[in-house]
Amino acid sequence: xxxxxxxxxxxxxxxxxxxxxxxxxxxxxxxxxxxxxxxxxxxxxxxxxxxxxxxxxxxxxxxxxxxxxxxxxxxxxxxxxxxxxxx
Amino acid sequence: xxxxxxxxxxxxxxxxxxxxxxxxxxxxxxxxxxxxxxxxxxxxxxxxxxxxxxxxxxxxxxxxxxxxxxxxxxxxxxxxxxxxxxxxxxxxxxxxxxxxxxxxxxxxxxxxxxxxxxxxxxxxxxxxxxxxxxxxxxxxxxxxxxxxxxxxxxxxxxxxxxxxxxxxxxxxxxxxxxxxxxxxxxxxxxxxxxxxxxxxxxxxxxxxxxxxxxxxxxxxxxxxxxxxxxxxxxxxxxxxxxxxxxxxxxxxxxxxxxxxxxxxxxxxxxxxxxx
Numbered sequence: 001x002x003x004x005x006x007x008x009x010x011x012x013x014x015x016x017x018x019x020x021x022x023x024x025x026x027x028x029x030x031x032x033x034x035x036x037x038x039x040x041x042x043x044x045x046x047x048x049x050x051x052x053x054x055x056x057x058x059x060x061x062x063x064x065x066x067x068x069x070x071x072x073x074x075x076x077x078x079x080x081x082x083x084x085x086x087x
Numbered sequence: 088x089x090x091x092x093x094x095x096x097x098x099x100x101x102x103x104x105x106x107x108x109x110x111x112x113x114x115x116x117x118x119x120x121x122x123x124x125x126x127x128x129x130x131x132x133x134x135x136x137x138x139x140x141x142x143x144x145x146x147x148x149x150x151x152x153x154x155x156x157x158x159x160x161x162x163x164x165x166x167x168x169x170x171x172x173x174x175x176x177x178x179x180x181x182x183x184x185x186x187x188x189x190x191x192x193x194x195x196x197x198x199x200x201x202x203x204x205x206x207x208x209x210x211x212x213x214x215x216x217x218x219x220x221x222x223x224x225x226x227x228x229x230x231x232x233x234x235x236x237x238x239x240x241x242x243x244x245x246x247x248x249x250x251x252x253x254x255x256x257x258x259x260x261x262x263x264x265x266x267x268x269x270x271x272x273x274x275x276x277x278x279x280x281x282x283x284x285x286x287x288x289x290x291x292x293x294x295x296x297x298x299x300x301x302x303x304x305x306x307x308x309x310x311x312x313x314x315x316x317x318x319x320x321x322x323x324x325x326x327x328x329x330x331x332x333x334x335x336x337x338x339x340x341x342x343x344x345x346x347x348x349x350x351x352x353x354x355x356x357x358x359x360x361x362x
Contacts, residue, residue, distance in 0.1 A: 060172065067292065068345075071291070071295070071296070
């Protein structure tokens with residue numbers, strides 16, 4: 001990995017640290033959102049299995065919840081990007 | 088992202104997000120220059136107007152053809168899923184057009200962002216003529232655009248709240264009932280902050296979604312150039328295509344839907360606070 005070997009200077013090490021922090025930060029954000037999305041779609045499946053006639057009404061709520069939860073990853077991504085650029 | 092793309096020389100995919108001034112217009116401190124995002128917004132706006140007129144304005148009949156069915160499906164979606172469930176009936180006539188055009192406009196701009204169009208900073212030469220390269224860029228992957236859209240909703244929320252309820256009753260509706268005095272000092276600032284947090288969450292959600300979608304496709308294809316390896320090409324192209332299809336098929340529509348739905352919910356909640 002030439003990429004990694006090139007990073008043995010002090011500035012290179014700082015870049016490396018930033019890259020690791022970026023990955024860990026966004027990754028942890030994705031873990032939370034993943035759990036949330038699983039809950040939403042799992043509940044949706046259960047709800048439709050019990051009362052299939054409510055599907056139309058529930059779909060809108062489901063996508064609203066999906067977008068609200070999914071946005072959390074992007075807040076993490078944006079925060080990490082800001083930290084990556086500014087620090 | 089300079090670290091990610093540090094390894095390759097000429098090829099700089101992150102230039103997709105670089106906005107060069109094509110027609111500089113500076114009015115005092117205001118920078119009104121025409122750049123790539125502005126041109127994409129023009130294309131999106133024209134496409135929205137054309138789509139609306141073409142789908143719903145002429146040749147309507149009782150036996151709908153495919154074009155009319157598509158138009159009615161969009162209308163039906165906005166009416167039943169977005170407007171009627173969140174706007175109070177007294178404000179439906181006034182605010183349904185806003186919510187519907189918001190949905191259609193954001194959807195079209197997002198879709199246009201995934202079509203390869205010859206609107207780009209880079210050029211290539213064919214028979215001595217410099218032609219712009221085909222590239223994808225979404226105007227909604229730009230915080231200024233989404234913030235402007237969110238500001239319209241933000242302003243509409245408070246103007247309508249005050250118009251329907253009066254200043255006193257509207258501001259009072261921010262204060263939850265049955266809370267003891269000392270706690271109010273804590274809750275009221277939180278309520279005021281949350282009004283502004285809506286502005287941030289509404290704009291950043293759309294912006295970050297579109298940015299991340301384009302970024303993912305870029306990174307997938309950029310891997311080929313970072314590692315300069317032929318073996319990566321099939322993997323990168325397939326992964327990029329899968330992400331592209333996911334973005335076009337699901338994310339584009341959902342983000343437009345959610346933006347319009349949240350706008351409707353905010354405006355509806357301001358008009359009828361106890362609703």
